[in-house]
Amino acid sequence: MADVLVIGAGIGGLTLALELHKRGIACQVYESAPAIKAVGVGINILPHASAVLAELGLEPALARVAVETAEAAFFNRFGQLIYKEALGKRAGYQWPQFSIHRGDLQTILLEAVKARLGADRLHLGWHCLRFEQNESRVTLKFKDRDVVEGKYAVACDGIHSVIRKQLYPDEGEPHYTGVNMWRGVTRWKPVLSGASMVRAGWLATGKLVHYPIRNNVDPEGRQLVNWLWEIETPQYKRWDWNRAARVEDFIADVESWRFDWLDVPVFLRAAELVLEYPMVDKDPLPAWSFGRVTLLGDAAHPMVPRGSNGAGQAILDARALAECLQKNASLKDYEAQRLGPTAKVVLENRRNPPDAILREVYERTGDRPFGRIEEVISAQELAALSERYKQVAGYDKESLHR
Secondary structure, eight states: OOOEEEESSSSSHHHHHHHHHHOOOOOEEHHHHHHOOOOOOOOEEOOOHHHHHHTTTTTHHHHHSSSSSEEEEEEOOTTTEEEEEOOOGTTTTTSSOOOEEEEHHHHHHHHHHHHOOOOEEEEEEEOEEEEOOOOOOOEEETTTTTTTTEEEEEEEOOTTOOOHHHHSSOSSSSSSEEEEEEEEEEOOOOOTTTEEEEEEEEEEEEEEEEEEEEEEOTOOEEEEEEEEEEOOOOOOOOOOOTTTTOGGGGGGGGTBOOOOOBBHHHHHHHHHHHHEEEEEEEOSSSOOOOOEEEEHHHHHHOOSSSSSSSHHHHHHHHHHHHHHTTTTOOHHHHHHHHHHHHHHHHHHHOOOOOHHHHHHHHHHHHHHEEEEEEEGHHHHHHHHHHHHHHHHHHOOOHHHOO
């Protein structure tokens, strides 16, 4: 009987396996997919999550494949600069901020799990159906597989979590926020600093997010650039991270976006991959832990991707849970540490994520070009909006450097 049964080999599940191994706690990982492939597009690893991965000895591997993000830059839809700030080590953090392909991050975690725990601890093609438990053990039932038993089970199986559904059978579908999103990757010459996270426009008329996730991907020195196009609309298709789409589905809204630093329509039409996904989340739960079973990552707190923070919160969950188990604390102690903070992030991502800066300028200017940004909003107000999110999300410098 294993100590911990980890359901799902995504970012949260693999990080948890490494955190448990670091503390001498045995685990087995069960993944529904028959093979782990480098799917998806880009994500950001903010300094609080980067610190956890550095403690696991993974920073050198991340630095080899990711882009160390240097700055955040905010523009209106006319290409006018609103606000710029340094990120990661350039902002005085001890740890970097990385922009990385999700598949690259998962590969780094996967290889570390195989090397440290052994490949025999990772079970692919095991689709979990449900759990049963008593005072001493938890039993997992799988499709066309043997049952397995452990001391604890941790659901790291994402927004589609079968364990969450068993715990909350009447919860229903994820909540659509009114914003549809297209995302993809494009090979492109570096723009601005070459390591900038750009947010431009606003959701009412369309918002672009643009940041590189791999450097020097061809002899021309181009980067692989992750992008998102988001726009308010009542129309959307059911959530599915892997639904293929076309740039032509939304390009009409962006044809005029031609700036001195980027011709946006040309950039988007050069995309190698386009996916469509409605921005959805779920309301925070009252509890994650029930006896010997608990939730982690998107299974516990799915959030809209507006704060570059979903994967990061799963990584923080993993460390917190492993620390609790090392101390022989209960799963409720883990829940007490993480449920409240992640609920705040879910709600802040709805109301005031970092792109709230764009909303303020959009509303104050009436969606028109401005003369000087200082006539619209002060530098102090802009900095305060950015700092507020960092504090809620737990990666302001004061919190991290205590």
